[in-house]
Amino acid sequence: MLAVLPQLIVSGIATGMLYALIALSVTVGYRATTVVNFGHGDLVMAGAYATFVFVGSGLPFAPALILALASLFLFGVLTQRVFMQPIINGPHLSLAMMALAIGYAVRGGARLEWGSEVVILGRPYDQGAFMVGSVVLTMDDLVISGFVVALLLTLAIVFHITPIGRLIQAVFQSQRGAALVGLNVHAFHGMMWGAGAALGAAGGVLLGLLVPLSPDLGVYTLIRGFAAMTLGGFGSPFGAVVGGIVLGMMEKLLGFYVSTVFIDITAYLVTILVLLIRPSGLFGQRATVRI
Amino acid sequence: MATPDDILVARGVEAGYGKKQILFGVDFAVAKSEVVALLGANGSGKSTALNTISGFVRPLAGSIQFEGAEIAGKPPHQIFRRGVIQVSQARDLFMDMSVEDNLRLGAWVRGGQVADLLDGVFQSFPRLAERRQQVVRLMSGGEQQMVAIGRALMGNPKILLLDEPSGGLAPIFVNEIAAIIKALKKTGIAMMIIEQNIKLALSVADRFLILREGRVSQHHDVRSGAVNEEEIVRSIYL
Ligand SMILES: Nc1ncnc2c1ncn2[C@@H]1O[C@H](COP(=O)(O)OP(=O)(O)O)[C@@H](O)[C@H]1O
Numbered sequence: 375m376l377a378v379l380p381q382l383i384v385s386g387i388a389t390g391m392l393y394a395l396i397a398l399s400v401t402v403g404y405r406a407t408t409v410v411n412f413g414h415g416d417l418v419m420a421g422a423y424a425t426f427v428f429v430g431s432g433l434p435f436a437p438a439l440i441l442a443l444a445s446l447f448l449f450g451v452l453t454q455r456v457f458m459q460p461i462i463n464g465p466h467l468s469l470a471m472m473a474l475a476i477g478y479a480v481r482g483g484a485r486l487e488w489g490s491e492v493v494i495l496g497r498p499y500d501q502g503a504f505m506v507g508s509v510v511l512t513m514d515d516l517v518i519s520g521f522v523v524a525l526l527l528t529l530a531i532v533f534h535i536t537p538i539g540r541l542i543q544a545v546f547q548s549q550r551g552a553a554l555v556g557l558n559v560h561a562f563h564g565m566m567w568g569a570g571a572a573l574g575a576a577g578g579v580l581l582g583l584l585v586p587l588s589p590d591l592g593v594y595t596l597i598r599g600f601a602a603m604t605l606g607g608f609g610s611p612f613g614a615v616v617g618g619i620v621l622g623m624m625e626k627l628l629g630f631y632v633s634t635v636f637i638d639i640t641a642y643l644v645t646i647l648v649l650l651i652r653p654s655g656l657f658g659q660r661a662t663v664r665i
Numbered sequence: 666m667a668t669p670d671d672i673l674v675a676r677g678v679e680a681g682y683g684k685k686q687i688l689f690g691v692d693f694a695v696a697k698s699e700v701v702a703l704l705g706a707n708g709s710g711k712s713t714a715l716n717t718i719s720g721f722v723r724p725l726a727g728s729i730q731f732e733g734a735e736i737a738g739k740p741p742h743q744i745f746r747r748g749v750i751q752v753s754q755a756r757d758l759f760m761d762m763s764v765e766d767n768l769r770l771g772a773w774v775r776g777g778q779v780a781d782l783l784d785g786v787f788q789s790f791p792r793l794a795e796r797r798q799q800v801v802r803l804m805s806g807g808e809q810q811m812v813a814i815g816r817a818l819m820g821n822p823k824i825l826l827l828d829e830p831s832g833g834l835a836p837i838f839v840n841e842i843a844a845i846i847k848a849l850k851k852t853g854i855a856m857m858i859i860e861q862n863i864k865l866a867l868s869v870a871d872r873f874l875i876l877r878e879g880r881v882s883q884h885h886d887v888r889s890g891a892v893n894e895e896e897i898v899r900s901i902y903l
């Protein structure tokens with residue numbers, strides 16, 4: 375039984391990387407706008423379908439991916455501008471409902487177009503596996519982990535050498551303060567909402583390498599993204615990443631050693647337990663979540 | 666009323682929140698290097714007037730010109746770019762950042778030599794220089810007010826709009842803030858300042874206006890002669 379432990383951990387990390395990316399994408403939008411995008415899962419799903427559409431139109435995978443992410447970025451900017459901004463000073467519940475409604479509309483669109491067929495995105499590389507000691511590393515594991523790590527590094531660098539990271543913090547701490555130092559807060563919100571959508575879409579594409587696409591993909595991803603965020607500490611980018619990786623490992627370990635049921639319910643259990651026992655999660659500060 | 670030296674000229678400004686109108690045709694002007702105090706009882710619309718200049722409140726009618734360009738109804742970031750910079754009544758600092766980070770963000774949009782600007786602010790506020798790495802949340806109200814004024818100065822303002830800079834501060838800080846504003850005045854920067862502390866206001870202002878129920882009820886030039894403080898207090902509150 376213990377002999378498979380290293381294997382479970384390695385596969386868990388690879389899956390966890392995906393959750394980490396999705397949790398981080400929600401966190402970026404939340405940190406920059408103080409609004410949680412409850413429709414985010416559907417943008418993750420839309421990213422996968424958009425890539426599928428661009429590949430179907432004859433583009434190679436990489437340009438299709440870039441176009442898909444750009445489309446989702448634009449979609450995020452536009453929906454924020456048109457639907458969220460006009461009610462930005464209203465109750466947070468209205469914003470949550472609006473985000474959810476946008477997500478449902480996207481899901482509805484996907485159902486109309488692809489509701490009754492199985493859509494496979496397909497891998498742009500050969501499936502394969504390597505043995506490292508007693509551990510099997512699949513190409514999927516490598517591609518997903520490599521892509522996410524590269525993306526995280528890029529983001530870390532961008533946030534540290536450009537003012538963007540500091541500005542996100544500033545807007546999070548005081549929107550009025552950010553406006554008082556001359557920032558166009560509306561435009562900034564739009565851009566960050568778009569950036570969150572594009573990051574989430576990247577997660578959707580990675581997920582689409584592993585499973586067939588379905589309009590309900592977002593539900594599967596969002597609950598895991600939220601669980602990862604809760605575990606890591608809501609609003610903490612670092613926590614989102616660690617939470618995602620830990621969640622991925624827990625799913626695999628509990629799924630193997632206890633029951634396969636846990637693969638599906640770990641995310642819910644983690645959310646409930648963390649909220650009950652340690653609401654601030656691993657790296658969160660005060661729990662000042664405004665939904 | 667407007668002279669060629671005026672950099673900020675407001676005429677017939679009306680503003681409000683939703684259906685509730687607060688300003689009913691307000692006129693004023695601020696000349697180059699001039700300090701104008703805006704006095705008035707609580708709720709008379711002083712902050713609303715200042716926020717209308719800086720773009721946080723959209724005027725319903727009227728004109729606000731800065732250096733000859735119409736700025737009424739423009740968004741705050743565009744007005745900021747012209748050098749109209751506000752220190753708000755609530756200060757609106759980045760509470761979980763250090764003093765230095767707050768100050769640096771103040772220079773972010775308008776650019777300039779950030780190191781020189783920082784040096785300048787630390788020279789005017791030695792207290793902040795000693796605490797440059799301190800988190801703002803842990804500072805006293807007076808120190809926070811200094812950060813707020815310093816942050817605005819980092820934007821290299823052409824006119825500084827100060828909303829009750831001495832509000833809620835301990836007496837020693839009131840004196841310190843008064844000294845700072847006087848020093849700023851010597852540098853030749855134009856200011857519009859809201860103050861409840863009439864003594865402070867009259868010690869720095871060249872002119873003052875009294876706002877009453879959303880209208881300018883009085884208008885005095887301090888330079889033209891002695892002003893009777895008691896009389897002013899009476900005309901504000903009675
Ligand atoms: N954001 C707001 N929404 C609605 N009413 C406001 C708002 N801000 C101020 N008011 C109202 O406008 C009036 C003038 O307020 P204000 O301009 O802040 O006065 P002052 O600064 O002279 O004390 C007050 O009656 C106040 O309650």
Ligand SMILES: [Mg+2]
Nearest residue numbers: 711712713754
């Ligand atoms: Mg006020």
